Amino acid sequence: MSQENFIPLHKICELYKVEMSFFNSLSEIGLIKIITIEKSNYIHQDKITDIEKMIRMHLDLDINIEGIDIAFNLLQKIGELENELNTVKNRLRIYEN
Amino acid sequence: MAFIDYYKILGIDKSASAGDIKKAYRKLARKYHPDLNPSDKEAERKFKEINEANEVLSNPENRKKYDEHGKDWKHADQFEKAKQQQRQYQGSGQQSPFGDFGGGDYSDFFESMFGGRASSRGRTGGGVKFRGQDLNAELHLNLKEVYKTDKRTLTINGKNIRLTIPAGVKNGQVIKIKGHGGEGINGGPKGDLNITFSIKNNTKFKLDGDNLHTTVDLDLYKALLGGEITVDTFDGKVKLKIAPETQNGTKVKLKGKGFPVYKKEGMFGDLYITYQIKMPKNLTEKEKQLFTELAKLRTS
Numbered sequence: 325m326s327q328e329n330f331i332p333l334h335k336i337c338e339l340y341k342v343e344m345s346f347f348n349s350l351s352e353i354g355l356i357k358i359i360t361i362e363k364s365n366y367i368h369q370d371k372i373t374d375i376e377k378m379i380r381m382h383l384d385l386d387i388n389i390e391g392i393d394i395a396f397n398l399l400q401k402i403g404e405l406e407n408e409l410n411t412v413k414n415r416l417r418i419y420e421n
Numbered sequence: 422m423a424f425i426d427y428y429k430i431l432g433i434d435k436s437a438s439a440g441d442i443k444k445a446y447r448k449l450a451r452k453y454h455p456d457l458n459p460s461d462k463e464a465e466r467k468f469k470e471i472n473e474a475n476e477v478l479s480n481p482e483n484r485k486k487y488d489e490h491g492k493d494w495k496h497a498d499q500f501e502k503a504k505q506q507q508r509q510y511q512g513s514g515q516q517s518p519f520g521d522f523g524g525g526d527y528s529d530f531f532e533s534m535f536g537g538r539a540s541s542r543g544r545t546g547g548g549v550k551f552r553g554q555d556l557n558a559e560l561h562l563n564l565k566e567v568y569k570t571d572k573r574t575l576t577i578n579g580k581n582i583r584l585t586i587p588a589g590v591k592n593g594q595v596i597k598i599k600g601h602g603g604e605g606i607n608g609g610p611k612g613d614l615n616i617t618f619s620i621k622n623n624t625k626f627k628l629d630g631d632n633l634h635t636t637v638d639l640d641l642y643k644a645l646l647g648g649e650i651t652v653d654t655f656d657g658k659v660k661l662k663i664a665p666e667t668q669n670g671t672k673v674k675l676k677g678k679g680f681p682v683y684k685k686e687g688m689f690g691d692l693y694i695t696y697q698i699k700m701p702k703n704l705t706e707k708e709k710q711l712f713t714e715l716a717k718l719r720t721s
Contacts, residue, residue, distance in 0.1 A: 373613070377456045385451045395457060402459070410593035411630075417592075418627040418634065 330359060330366035340379050349389045350378060355396060424491065425530045427474035435488070439479065446475040460557075473531050483535060553603035553612035562586070564622040568655060568681065577601070577614065584616070589631065589683035592620040626655060631690025633679045639663065639696045654678045654692055661694075669698040 337344055347367075350356045356375060359366045367375060374396075381387040381395060428435055431445040449471045451457070458464035477483045527535075558577050570588045574581050582601055590596070595617050602612025626633040637652050647665035651658050654675065661673070672695050679690025704712070 372610075380454075380456055385454055386447055387451070399457070399459065406460075410591070414592050415629055417622065418629055 329369050330361065331369055331372065333358065333365040333367055336367065336372075336375065340376075340383075342379055342383070346379075346382065346389075350375075350392070353389055353393050355389075355393055423530065425470075425473075425528055427477050427487065427491075430470050430474040431478065437478075439481075442475065442478045446471060446479065450475075469527075473527050476527075477531070477535070486535075553605040553610065555612040555615060556602045557615045557617065559617045559619050560586075561619045561621070564620055564624055564626075564628065567618075567620060575616075582614070586618075587684050589681040589685075590618050590620070591683065592618060592622075594618050594683075624655070625653075626692075628680055631680050631682050632693060633690065634693045634695070636695045636697050638699050639667065640699055641701055643667075644669070644696070644698045652694060655680065663696075667696055667698075669696065671696045 333344065333347055336342070337347070347356065347358065347365075351358045355378065356367060356371060359368065378392050378396075381392050382389075387395065428437070431437075431442065431449065433441055433445045437445070450468065453464045453468040453471060455461075455465050455468060458468075477487050556578070558575075560575070567586060567590050568588060571586045573584050573586060575584055576582075580601075582598065584596075584598065595615050598614040598616065600611045601614035605611055622628060626635050628634075633655060635653075637650070639650065643650065643663050644667045645665065647667070648663050649660055650663060651660050655678070659675065659678070672693055675692040675694065677689045678692035682688040682690065701708070
């Protein structure tokens with residue numbers, strides 16, 4: 325597999341001053357997917373926004389791994405509900421005009 | 422510009438210890454942090470207030486200044502020396518722990534007392550790269566403008582951004598443009614630009630998902646005897662055959678004459694037409710006579 329589009333995990337650890345064990349725990353709980361290419365661990369670049377969010381929750385808000393998992397699940401639900409609400413609002417406009 | 426009670430914002434009293442301040446701040450930050458309240462402007466405003474209160478009260482020097490002179494903030498001369506010290510702090514490259522959110526957005530009251538970013542604490546000191554802030558913008562269009570894929574150049578924060586607006590984008594839909602948000606900190610990547618579409622429907626068609634709905638008037642005689650009419654669709658006129666004895670409220674579906682399906686080129690929803698039969702008015706004597714005869718035929 326090509327390393328293109330992947331960010332080495334050790335670089336993320338250095339950059340954000342986070343222990344590797346933090347990412348291992350996130351991976352174990354299923355919140356992130358660590359890709360191994362030629363014996364090195366990587367994260368897909370599209371996931372960096374989520375990972376930064378998890379780091380902020382952990383370091384700035386003292387939320388543990390399980391808490392981050394719950395927060396992410398709830399945020400996903402909120403996103404789905406917002407989309408649904410938007411669809412319903414758009415449908416409601418049919419009857420308002 | 423009014424005095425801001427930072428103790429009140431954090432829900433603590435003036436005798437609060439450093440530990441109490443940290444605890445109160447963390448509790449409120451967990452409640453209002455933008456990561457946990459996406460797209461919530463009120464939470465973002467509260468978070469900035471909490472952040473500012475913490476910036477002042479968690480720094481013993483700033484807390485002392487605030488306690489002594491906070492209510493007399495108008496006497497800014499007294500703080501000039503403090504401001505000079507503050508500028509030295511800013512030059513040291515130290516950042517707020519919430520570099521993505523709190524940065525540079527302080528109240529006038531805070532600026533007047535502390536001259537800008539005050540904190541000298543936090544984990545992000547010294548050259549750590551941070552992704553820039555995500556920016557949000559709203560694009561107002563009308564329904565006709567999103568019937569076909571369109572390319573536009575938008576000016577956001579003084580920069581021109583070329584944007585492809587895919588046909589069929591919905592009202593309230595958000596499109597993320599990577600790397601067009603705020604500048605990164607210490608050379609970090611730029612944030613994203615989130616564009617929310619606000620689409621006004623000023624047509625006679627009603628949009629339901631990808632389907633369009635409209636009502637077409639039908640005269641009594643065509644409804645009874647059948648015939649042909651020309652109706653407007655979103656992209657032009659079409660001829661329709663009317664079956665004899667068509668009832669008021671009859672719905673017909675024109676397949677593929679609805680709205681384009683988002684990001685599925687060549688796919689369209691359907692157009693639903695509801696016939697509304699118009700009764701003739703101002704009947705002549707002759708018409709009345711003929712309708713009476715018709716009525717008798719029906720009742721006999």
